[in-house]
Amino acid sequence: MAALPPGIRRGVEMHRAIDLLTDQHPQVKALNALIAKRHGRYASVLTDIGFDHFLFLHWQDFGPEPFATFCTTTYHRILRQRPLMPEKAARFATGMVEGKWLRMYGTVAGMNDVFRRLKKRLSQPELLDGVDTLLVDHHAEFNQAFISLFPDLQTLADGYRPQTTDLSGPETDPLRPPA
Template sequence: MNYLAHIFLSGPDTELMIGNFIADAVRGKQILQFSEGIQRGIVLHREIDAYTDMNNVVAETKNRLRPEFGKYAPVIADIYYDHFLAANFKAFSKQPLRTFTEEKYSVLQQNWQILPERVKQFLPHMMQHNWLLSYAELHGINQALTGLSRRTTFVSGMENAAQELKKHYELYDQEFRLFFPELIAFSQSRISDIGNPKPLQ
């Protein structure tokens, strides 16, 4: 669910960004339906997720969330980290967040015909309510988490997760600041190394 981070970590490569953004909606051999550049973005997304899942700092964030939010702790952690990226965007990019998000929305619109159906279902709503920009504010995070809570099959408690963030804000912020520079370095390294991807099963 950390859409902003995945888009940001793609760098300036358009196809890489598209692949990174749509990866969760692509299964198995479906990857072969896309151009080589988009395939590389899908692979990058999956490697970013794997690296994040194994990181000790991220594990601390999720472990703190897990007693109250159970299996939804990783989703909440992703959204928290997107908040801190958005709120501190000028520390990571020379571009203002608003300009950055508008440019990425435009690219996705221009490539609408190749987007998976699952992405086409939520992208108009994302753009209308400007999720990527709204993540910078606590009320935006609250709206995102409350919306996710309404769509879960089981009771998730995610509608209360913004209050948890507010309560321990400095602690979560510190963990983000420890982790995200490492993730940037990892992503840049993988962008350089990823060759022709094979389908992931």
């Protein structure tokens, strides 16, 4: 990690802190325990992905800008960072942008597509059998945990955001809006 530009390194540190806070949150622990009954060791992964859907559902309350603008800006930032990525990650990023993956989080059908993609990469894909009903069956539990957790995540993220956007130079700063 020491070889990464400072802004990227700080982003990795923030992501790890977000994961830790999420995993320790009481309502998330309860949600994971509920999901683990059917999906075992992948419960926390499914919760994390499910929260992406609930962020979309609550975008008006928590999003920094209209969702379409956020997607355009995010895709631009991802593409701008490709030269820093290993070849496999760069191909993945290109596929994400070309497939407009962020919009998949807006619907249950899109989320089921996300879950299908995930299932192909798992050592125990059978643990995702029945995942297509997860967000509907446990909508209330996901929503309650998300609403409780997300303001804490925003506060945590605010502590990692730079006072200035110049973390690693104009060409590598993932937080700088495109020109």
